[in-house]
Amino acid sequence: MNAIETKNLTKNYGKVRGITDLNLTVEEGEFFGFIGPNGAGKSTTIRTLLGLIQPTSGSASVLGQPLQKKASYLADIGYMPSEAMFYNEMKVGELIAFSAKMRKQDCSKEAAMLCDRLKLDTGKRVEELSLGNRKKAAIVCAMQHNPRLYILDEPTSGLDPLMQKEFFELLKERNRKGATIFFSSHVLSEVQHNCTRAAIVRDGRLAAMDRVENLSRTNTKKVTLHGVSQLPVSLEARSVTAAGDMVSFLYQGEIRTLLDEVGRLPIRDMTITEPELEEIFLHYYEEAGSGPVDQKAGGRCSRKQEVR
């Protein structure tokens, strides 16, 4: 069964674009990353799945149930909003207990374990919490009832690196026990390190969806030349950065052509490396043209759609 499935899901806020014809499938048991720059539509997608906003058109199902039945499937979901905001006058312990009561469950043991691992002080008032500690409270509220599906909207922002590690440890434990993890992020390394599959969304549209290793495997090379400050126009280079007498760029064409071109330049040194995933995606965010990623994604997104 698919934990999440959307069919041509579209959401507009008046005339403002939210998401357009989004087709997303997350299978049960997956650790799924949802990547995109700010304003791409990640939160809109998540908020639609949670029933906070109504889709303009299209349909979606969560844990096999349509959006209309959200009151029942929300029981099996642990959600962490990107801006974790709670009732200021409550103490952290009261907040966590309130969340459990709203689920008609006694989660006190699990909550205590989570607070202990995350080093969260339950005696503090919510209004005294830093962003990081508010995030921790959100993690406890999202995890204490052992849900089947975790929907996490940029969960790591505000957490220090040690807590991020502990957090992903917790998620991996839950994932091994069969839970599905769906989290949005614009930190690509955390997607690369933790996810089995990922989808990229840009300008409200699904740009690619594949296994993470496929998304990052491309025939693109990162080339750095020393001794020159400009590249010949004939060379098909992308993401060109020049600093002093050094130029680096991404190259996707024939390697022999590259060598021929470079052979005519007065270079002192040259390195050819695999690009970082970050660089591939960064290029992807910035330019409207077809990048290495969507070629790899088997033409899920045509160039025509891209340019719109």
Place this chain on the structure above:
Amino acid sequence: MALFVKEWKQGTRTLAVWTLGIAAMLMVCIFLFPEMKHEMDSMTKLFANMGTFTKAFGMDLLNFGELSGFYGVECGNVIGIGGALFAAYLGAGMLSKEEKEHTAEFLMTHPVSRFCVVLQKFLSVMIQLVVLNLVVSLLSWISIRVIGEQFPAKEFVLLHGSYLLLQLEIGAICFGISAWIRRGSLGIGLGLAAVLYFLDLISNISTDAALLQYITPFAYAKPAHILTAGSLDWGLAALGIVYGAVAAAAGFWWYCRKDLTA
């Protein structure tokens, strides 16, 4: 139920402040009465001859030399205005505060239907108003006994009952409005309560404006009428209940399907 309990805990401090504030003002009025009683005979004549002012507050119909007449005008205005403002404040804020304080997302991602959330919040408004009125009228009744005065029980119940009904109506209308209007519903609510109060004054003064009595709930929560006739204007009261119910229903309907802001 968990949400209802949360609202109750969250609201108790404000409720206590308003309840005690209104009760204290009523009690001050009541405890001043024995002192003023003797001067009231001449005052009654004076009050009865103040033209439109007299008409606006119905002072020609009431005897200020008796506690009921004095209580009707003085205390009626205190609990009328104070209660209406609190009802507006409470009703207008109950739903909109979740979006204003960005807690709607947290609340609504729990496995409860929107309807259930709205219902618990609506009941919370209603119950808080009932509690306020019970405490206020009890303290008031005790104060009346303390100064050794009498107040006919039936009229007392009708008077306070009509103010409760007025507050429930305003609370329900503001609750309904707040489902539709994200920002500024508090200002609109408080403004509405004040406008309704003044509409009543106008309808008292001018016979041309008699139609206004079908709009404002202050038209049935009227000491001059209740104390002289010994009954409520049930027709107007029923109309008020209809207004409250329609506004609340519209709020329920919309809140159950609208997009929540993050």
